[in-house]
Amino acid sequence: MDVDGYDYGTQLTPPDISFFVEAMSLPSPTMQPMMGFTPEENHLVQKVIDTEAAATATIPVSPMVLQTMVMAARTGGAIPYSALVEGYTVCMKRIVKLASQLDFFQSFEVKDRKTLLLNNTDMVVNIRSARLLRPGHNLQAQLVHIVGGDGAVSPDSSTSDVATYQKPPRIEYRQIYQSPWAEGAEHEEKFASLMENLFHLEMDRTTTILMTLVVLFASNEKYELIEPRRAEQNRQFFSRLLHRYLVFSVGRPNAERLMPEYMALAEQLKQMAEIMMEKRLTF
Numbered sequence: 001m002d003v004d005g006y007d008y009g010t011q012l013t014p015p016d017i018s019f020f021v022e023a024m025s026l027p028s029p030t031m032q033p034m035m036g037f038t039p040e041e042n043h044l045v046q047k048v049i050d051t052e053a054a055a056t057a058t059i060p061v062s063p064m065v066l067q068t069m070v071m072a073a074r075t076g077g078a079i080p081y082s083a084l085v086e087g088y089t090v091c092m093k094r095i096v097k098l099a100s101q102l103d104f105f106q107s108f109e110v111k112d113r114k115t116l117l118l119n120n121t122d123m124v125v126n127i128r129s130a131r132l133l134r135p136g137h138n139l140q141a142q143l144v145h146i147v148g149g150d151g152a153v154s155p156d157s158s159t160s161d162v163a164t165y166q167k168p169p170r171i172e173y174r175q176i177y178q179s180p181w182a183e184g185a186e187h188e189e190k191f192a193s194l195m196e197n198l199f200h201l202e203m204d205r206t207t208t209i210l211m212t213l214v215v216l217f218a219s220n221e222k223y224e225l226i227e228p229r230r231a232e233q234n235r236q237f238f239s240r241l242l243h244r245y246l247v248f249s250v251g252r253p254n255a256e257r258l259m260p261e262y263m264a265l266a267e268q269l270k271q272m273a274e275i276m277m278e279k280r281l282t283f
Contacts, residue, residue, distance in 0.1 A: 041241060048102065049209055055097040056148035061090050066146065073139045073171045078178050087146075088125065095124045099216065104234060109226045116216060116231065119223060122273035123215040123266075130198035131208055133176070138169045180281060187279040194268045201261060206245055213238040215266055239263065 037045065068083040096117060099105045105113065132145050173195065182188045203211065217235040225231055242262060246255035 037241065037244065045206065045209065045241065048098075048213070049205060051101045052094075052098050052209060053148055055094050055101065059090055059093045059097060061087060061146055066143070069146070069171055070139070070143070072175050073142075073169070076172075077175070079171070079175050084176060091125050091128055092121055095121050095212075098212075105216070108230070112225050112227055112231070115223050115225060119220055120216050120218055120273075122276050123218070123269035124212050126195070126269055126272045126276075127198070127203070127208060127211055127215070129176070130195055131203060133171070133173050133195070134199050134202065139171065142171050182275060182279045182281060184279070187275050191272055191275050194272050197261075197268055198265065201258070201265065204249075206249075207242065207262075210238050210242040210245065211262065211265065214242065214262075215269055218266055218270070220270070 065083045065086050069079060069087075071077075072079045099113070099117060105116075108116070128145075132142055137145075173192070177188070177192070179185075179188055182191065201207075214235055217231045217238070219225065219228055219231055219235075239262075243255060243259050246258055246262075250258065
């Protein structure tokens with residue numbers, strides 16, 4: 001299958017994953033297997049997921065911002081700009097923290113690391129925003145996404161008494177992207193349309209992590225890397241893992257249909273990032 005110029009039936013050079021996979025450090029019996037991966041690949045992906053969880057835990061959202069978001073979900077009102085700025089900043093810091101813990105990213109020259117983060121972090125923010133705002137997620141699921149973790153938020157928590165927050169039961173897109181937030185309505189409408197495309201893919205945690213790694217190594221004609229070929233090899237490696245995960249999680253016919261959409265998503269994420277960086281109003 002040829003997607004985005006790459007034949008998924010061929011072999012490619014994987015990135016240096018020795019930090020995660022060593023001869024005497026294979027996955028533990030308690031690690032949840034991911035179908036379609038070798039034990040080493042499963043160990044790598046699970047380790048990245050665990051590293052992301054640790055990065056999230058070390059950079060928490062303040063209780064005041066959580067309470068503000070809960071109140072907005074409860075009343076349907078706008079989330080204050082200051083809370084949005086803090087939430088965005090926390091998300092950016094978590095992404096940078098994650099990248100700083102990945103040896104296959106840290107092995108690049110400092111200049112390349114800075115260039116990739118500067119140009120690709122907003123794309124990762126948009127992936128996470130789409131997962132947060134995906135239709136069907138109630139407030140409890142959204143709070144779990146914000147604070148990190150896979151389990152349910154305890155009803156006894158001061159920020160998650162979901163039973164009292166049923167009108168409306170979730171944070172909506174319009175409460176975060178409050179018009180006017182861009183220089184023109186056309187940019188806001190384009191961004192909303194692209195966000196809808198992300199919603200349709202219904203990414204789980206594994207596809208979210210793999211797409212994060214795909215776009216983290218994305219190149220752009222607007223900037224130059226010292227090692228562009230190695231960055232592209234990493235991008236293709238994680239694209240291949242994504243394809244194999246889809247094959248075994250939703251079946252080959254669905255994977256063949258979805259994979260081009262995931263690859264097109266990278267271009268759409270770039271357009272969204274450009275709107276955020278170049279057209280966003282500042283207050």
